[in-house]
Amino acid sequence: xxxxxxxxxxxxxxxxxxxxxxxxxxxxxxxxxxxxxxxxxxxxxxxxxxxxxxxxxxxxxxxxxxxxxxxxxxxxxxxxxxxxxxxxxxxxxxxxxxxxxxxxxxxxxxxxxxxxxxxxxxxxxxxxxxxxxxxxxxxxxxxxxxxxxxxxxxxxxxxxxxxxxxxxxxxxxxxxxxxxxxxxxxxxxxxxxxxxxxxxxxxxxxxxxxxxxxxxxxxxxxxxxxxxxxxxxxxxxxxxxxxxxxxxxxxxxxxxxxxxxxxxxxxxxxxxxxxxxxxxxxxxxxxxxxxxxxxxxxxxxxxxxxxxxxxxxxxxxxxxxxxxxxxxxxxxxxxxxxxxxxxxxxxxxxxxxxxxxxxxxxxxxxxxxxxxxxxxxxxxxxxxxxxxxxxxxxxxxxxxxxxxxxxxxxxxxxxxxxxxxxxxxxxxxxxxxxxxxxxxxxxxxxxxxxxxxxxxxxxxxxxxxxxxxxxxxxxxxxxxxxxxxxxxxxxxxxxxxx
Numbered sequence: 001x002x003x004x005x006x007x008x009x010x011x012x013x014x015x016x017x018x019x020x021x022x023x024x025x026x027x028x029x030x031x032x033x034x035x036x037x038x039x040x041x042x043x044x045x046x047x048x049x050x051x052x053x054x055x056x057x058x059x060x061x062x063x064x065x066x067x068x069x070x071x072x073x074x075x076x077x078x079x080x081x082x083x084x085x086x087x088x089x090x091x092x093x094x095x096x097x098x099x100x101x102x103x104x105x106x107x108x109x110x111x112x113x114x115x116x117x118x119x120x121x122x123x124x125x126x127x128x129x130x131x132x133x134x135x136x137x138x139x140x141x142x143x144x145x146x147x148x149x150x151x152x153x154x155x156x157x158x159x160x161x162x163x164x165x166x167x168x169x170x171x172x173x174x175x176x177x178x179x180x181x182x183x184x185x186x187x188x189x190x191x192x193x194x195x196x197x198x199x200x201x202x203x204x205x206x207x208x209x210x211x212x213x214x215x216x217x218x219x220x221x222x223x224x225x226x227x228x229x230x231x232x233x234x235x236x237x238x239x240x241x242x243x244x245x246x247x248x249x250x251x252x253x254x255x256x257x258x259x260x261x262x263x264x265x266x267x268x269x270x271x272x273x274x275x276x277x278x279x280x281x282x283x284x285x286x287x288x289x290x291x292x293x294x295x296x297x298x299x300x301x302x303x304x305x306x307x308x309x310x311x312x313x314x315x316x317x318x319x320x321x322x323x324x325x326x327x328x329x330x331x332x333x334x335x336x337x338x339x340x341x342x343x344x345x346x347x348x349x350x351x352x353x354x355x356x357x358x359x360x361x362x363x364x365x366x367x368x369x370x371x372x373x374x375x376x377x378x379x380x381x382x383x384x385x386x387x388x389x390x391x392x393x394x395x396x397x398x399x400x401x402x403x404x405x406x407x408x409x410x411x412x413x414x415x416x417x418x419x420x421x422x423x424x425x426x427x428x429x430x431x432x433x434x435x436x437x438x439x440x441x442x443x444x445x446x447x448x449x450x451x452x453x454x455x456x457x458x459x460x461x462x463x464x465x466x467x468x469x470x471x472x473x474x475x476x477x478x479x480x481x482x483x484x485x486x487x488x489x490x491x492x493x494x495x496x497x498x
Contacts, residue, residue, distance in 0.1 A: 018059030019320075021050050025060065026069045026350050029082055034354040039079040040070060046080060062316075067347055087173065090351035094177035094426065097344045100280050100321055103181070103422045110372070111423040112178050113230045115171055116159065118368040120222035122166035124214045131165035135211045143204050148196055158207045162214070168361040169352060170434075174427050199236065203229075272313035275304050279314060283323060283336055293333040294324065300334060341426050349433045359438040366431045367477040371470050373416045373424055378461045378469040385418045386462040393458045397451060401442040404450065409436075411454060415461070453479070 025040070032038070041049065047057050061080065064070050068086025073079060098108070123131070138161055142154045156179040163171035206229045213222040279294070286292055295303065301311050315334060318324040322340030327333060377385060392411045399407045409432050416428040442450070453476050460468040 016059070017052065018056045019063055021052060021056065021060035022063035022067070023346070024050070025064050025080070026067055029069050030350060030353050034082065034085055036082055036084055038082045039077075040082065042079045043072070067350065069350070085354045086347075086351050090173060090348045091177045091180060093344045093347045094174075095180040096276075096317070097321060097341060097426060098177070098181050098423060100276070100318075100323055101339050101422050102284065107421040107423050108178050108181060109230070109234055110376075111369070111421060111427065112175065113227070114368045114372045114424075115163070115175050115178075115365070115427075116226050116230070117223050118365060119159075119163040119166055119168075119171045119175065120210060120214070120226045121219040122168065122171075122364065123162050124217050124219040124222045126167055127165040127214050131161075132211065132215045135161055135165065135214065139204065139208050139211055142207065146200075151196075151200055155203050155207070158211075162210065165214070168365060169355040169357055170361055170365045170431065173348070173352070174365070178423065202232065206232075271306065272310050272317070275306055275310060275314040276317050278304060279318060280323065286336070288336065290336055290338055292336045293331070294336065296333045297326070341422075341429055344426060345429045345433055348430045352430070352434050357434065359435070362431050362435045362438065363477065363481060366428065366435070367474070369424060369428055369431070370412060370415070370477065371473045373419050373421075373428065374457065374461065374469040374473040375466040376419045376421070377415055378464055378466040380420075381418060381461060381464070388414060388418065389458050389461060393454060396454055399447065399451065401444045401447055404442045404447060405436070405439060408450070408454065411458075449479070 028040075029035075040046070043054075043057065047054060050057065050060075052060075061072050064080070065072070066089065068083055068089030070080050070082050073081050097103075127135075135158065138154070138158045142151070142158060145151045145154050156176075159179065160172050160176050163175050166172075206225060210222060210225045210229075213225060282294065286294075294300065297308065297311065300315075301308060304311065304314075306314075315324070315326055318334075319326065319337075320343040322337050322342075324334050325337050327335055377389075381389075389411070392407075392414050396404075396407045396411055413425070413429060413432060416425040419425070453472060457469060457472045457476065460472055
């Protein structure tokens with residue numbers, strides 16, 4: 001099978017000066033401890049500080065504002081003001097990546113299962129009495145809702161609240177991002193009132209039972225309930241998707257999105273975001289042919305019926321994700337590119353670094369996703385996958401204590417990429433990037449074991465032994481738990497409802 005169509009950091013997409021300045025600004029906000037409300041300087045002061053032209057500066061500010069990191073305030077006392085931590089921007093970036101790269105329902109579903117199992121087990125260990133009371137209140141609210149869209153959103157709130165009860169910011173964030181891609185769920189439920197009523201009752205019963213399992217501190221029962229519900233939902237969705245959809249069951253693009261996605265007046269999806277959706281649909285119809293020219297700016301303005309400013313805002317989103325690049329010159333135009341997760345990974349990592357993120361949070365989420373990825377690639381990998389993994393392993397064999405982490409991370413990203421699941425791959429890339437500053441130096445005495453366990457892991461994958469691959473990855477994370485200091489018991493906490 002082909003690897004996920006993405007590029008490593010620094011590959012392919014040209015990073016404009018405005019984007020690099022935006023990254024510097026966001027990095028400085030993180031270094032300052034994310035001081036909400038602080039004025040970073042006026043336009044004049046920042047122009048002087050960064051030594052750039054006004055047009056480049058304003059492009060950088062647009063990126064900073066899209067990251068949700070700061071906003072430019074005009075008038076007396078104005079300047080670039082640090083915003084609240086950009087959770088919505090991080091979720092929007094992941095949702096956009098999923099939407100624009102057409103992540104399938106199957107990919108979303110299997111990734112969600114790993115995250116929700118982790119959340120259920122950890123919530124049973126950690127949830128405070130306030131967390132449990134909040135979860136029960138959400139389930140009570142869920143039973144009172146009878147509108148399809150509102151019901152789906154209420155169900156999603158319970159799922160996120162379970163994850164937040166673990167105190168692990170990565171779990172709630174990732175589940176919330178998957179919740180945002182609700183097209184198939186809404187399409188199926190809207191196609192049949194009977195299907196909706198059945199799903200409504202079963203979903204509410206499941207969540208009530210799950211909350212009680214968490215309250216009882218019964219992690220095994222909580223996991224069984226989640227896995228059983230995921231099987232039920234997969235069967236229901238698979239059967240329903242196979243049925244034809246009535247003409248009156250069509251859904252507007254914005255109808256499957258959370259309220260915070262629609263940033264325009266009246267809660268409507270911004271025009272530029274709508275144009276992005278149309279442009280990606282055109283790219284998909286062309287078969288994502290890399291190098292194909294979609295047309296010059298003037299032609300695209302006419303085709304989509306928008307102003308130059310709106311078109312350029314839409315194109316910038318495509319460029320950030322590597323989907324297309326505007327070229328100048330005789331052969332210029334909007335050229336289809338190679339999808340890259342780099343922008344999304346950087347933005348989401350920035351948000352997570354602004355939270356109370358700990359190494360154990362990264363370890364526990366990574367362990368569930370990596371164990372699943374190892375088993376999956378052992379199931380479905382072909383000769384090309386095996387050759388790629390063996391080449392990566394050959395590099396890891398030469399590792400020194402100084403180069404080991406980089407080479408090991410490269411192998412782990414490759415395992416995730418080769419599953420073909422873009423959601424899984426994206427989450428693992430985010431976790432890997434966030435983990436780097438936390439990791440201690442590699443003890444030379446441990447290096448032979450670390451290389452050997454990866455040797456055994458790659459061998460199990462290439463021999464197509466999923467259970468063995470999962471067991472070896474579990475062993476690796478068990479050893480890494482002590483090495484990274486994640487063995488310490490978590491502090492019990494009180495969670496404010498979100």
